[in-house]
Amino acid sequence: MKWSLVPAARFAEFGAQWARLHARAGAQALLADDFVTPLLTEFASGRELLACCTQGGETVAMALLKPAGRGAWTTFQPAQAPLGLWLQLPAADTAALLRALVGELPGFALVVGLTQMDPMLMPRPADHGCIATRDYIDTARVTLAGGFEAYWIARGKNLRANLKKQRARLDKDGIVPRLEVCRAPEQVAAAVADYGRLESSGWKAGQGTAVSAANAQGRYYTAMLEAFCRRGAGSIYRYWFGQRLVAMDLCVEDGDSIVVLKTSYDESVPGNLSPTLLMREEACRQLFGQEAFSRIEFYGRVMEWHLRWTDEVRTMYHLNYYRWPALGRLHALLAARRAARPRAVPAD
Structure with missing residues (x-):
């Protein structure tokens, strides 16, 4: 050796x-x-x-x-x-x-x-x-087995009721939510710039830790995600309220898992709406249906919201x-x- x-x-x-x-x-x-x-x-x-x-x-x-x-x-x-x-x-x-x-x-x-x-x-x-x-x-994951409906029924009643109420509120206000998944390498730079604008509008901007298209973090995520997308292993989730971008995930993939690296949302959205949770519900429904991965990995410190989505820690x-x-x-x-x-x- x-x-x-x-x-x-x-x-x-x-x-x-x-x-x-x-x-x-x-x-x-x-x-x-x-x-x-x-x-x-x-x-x-x-x-x-x-x-x-x-x-x-x-x-x-x-x-x-x-x-x-x-x-x-x-x-x-x-x-x-x-x-x-x-x-x-x-x-x-x-x-x-x-x-x-x-x-x-x-x-x-x-x-x-x-x-x-x-x-x-x-x-x-x-x-x-x-x-x-x-x-x-402690970090969390979601195992993508058994179908979305069984998974969703196993979530807390309050979470399911709350998100159902939020969707009804959006519908009443004439706002159509939409999940978009970017996988093309030529779209990555613009998507990371969008992510930076979301993050820079929130509390991270005050701490100087926000991603920006012009800083080292922005350059890193752009170069890395372009490389992953070129081989079909990168994805960027954008969530919209009509024409307004309200939440994003930056993700990488391998044969078994999709890893959520970074999440940001528009902090000016009214507090009775949770764009990140709404995006997560739709993304989970899609990932369960595709059956391409066995699990979702978060790899960050377990937060209260993680425990609404999984007990796998x-x-x-x-x-x-x-x-x-x-x-x-x-x-x-x-x-x-x-x-x-x-x-x-x-x-x-």
């Missing part, structure tokens, strides 16, 4: 190798080379490394890593990446891979961290020896591999002491 390290700026040279491993591993769309390449283009600092592990003449693991302080490395994790950028064959021994990797990283690495791991894709190991894990977030995790077991125990002890330290009470 041998790891080699090169600057991540050379990722394009190894893109085909990453794509082959991604296919062999049966990995999520969020780890595909055309998802990763624009992440590096827009969000890398230049200090990242591409790590490649070979064994017996075959590639068994690859990762994008960044320095995280003295003696520490973690997977490259921009906010736009829901999963840590780590690929391995399912049969590969994760502990053995990390043991070999920590010995090769520059600066006498003491710990390497894999961030935002999905237990459905890489089962969570028990804390033992050099390995320690901790919870990241799992906990994502971070994994640390320490050069020595004692270092992991010391780290855990220090973290426990920090957590137990009383917080200062603000003065009146």
Whole structure:
């Protein structure tokens, strides 16, 4: 088992190798080379490394890593990446891979961290020896089985009644709602610009985190979704009240799932209407009917509205591999002491 390290700026040279491993591993769309390449283009600092592990003449693991302080490395994790950028064959021994990797990283690495791991894709190991894990977030999915009507009847009565009432209100006001799905690469730039206008009109604009056609986020989503749409694996959902765009989803797809990456809505819509929920109902009805995917993945932190749509929740995790077991125990002890330290009470 041998790891080699090169600057991540050379990722394009190894893109085909990453794509082959991604296919062999049966990995999520969020780890595909055309998802990763624009992440590096827009969000890398230049200090990242591409790590490649070979064994017996075959590639068994690859990762994008960044320095995280003295003696520490973690997977490259921009906010736009829901999963840590780590690929391995399912049969590969994760502990053995990390043991070999920590010995090769520059600066006498003491710990390497894999961030935002999905237990459905890489089962969570028990804390033992050099390995320690901790919870990241709970995330939700919807299994697309049994037909939409059975799924919808299983939802809460209040949700169904509320959305029925909203549709009756729209009908009374002469407003015709419409769901549009964009899959053509030449339509992506305009769709992302529309998304940016929706998001920039809300609370994210004040925080400077909104997508814009002119910022790094907008450039990332445009380049990535164009690439996915070129191979028939990207979709952008637009929801309209008549001629007014009121909600959008940005999505990527693989053979099993459709992943909702980003959702935005027009915050000036009256509070007695929920354009995102109305869009979600129509999109779910369509996806159940198409039978193209086995599940909808959200990958964000579980919110109250997610629990109206599903009770399928799992906990994502971070994994640390320490050069020595004692270092992991010391780290855990220090973290426990920090957590137990009383917080200062603000003065009146």
